[in-house]
Amino acid sequence: SKACGKELPYVIDPRRPGDIAECWCDPAKAKKELGWEAQYGIEEMCAHSWNWQSHNPDGYKTQQ
Numbered sequence: 001s002k003a004c005g006k007e008l009p010y011v012i013d014p015r016r017p018g019d020i021a022e023c024w025c026d027p028a029k030a031k032k033e034l035g036w037e038a039q040y041g042i043e044e045m046c047a048h049s050w051n052w053q054s055h056n057p058d059g060y061k062t063q064q
Helices: 028-034 042-055
Strands: none
Touching: none
């Protein structure tokens, strides 16, 4: 909602059969093994994603 400037309707439903209970990670392994760290927080990432998608509604253009 913050990234696009409007309220987004959503529903939180119970898990479906086969859905995992939790999903999380520790980015320390990426830093240790690859020397990589995220440069942005979740709000900046959402804003960047919204900006790209709103300027590219059909995704990447491919040559035919």
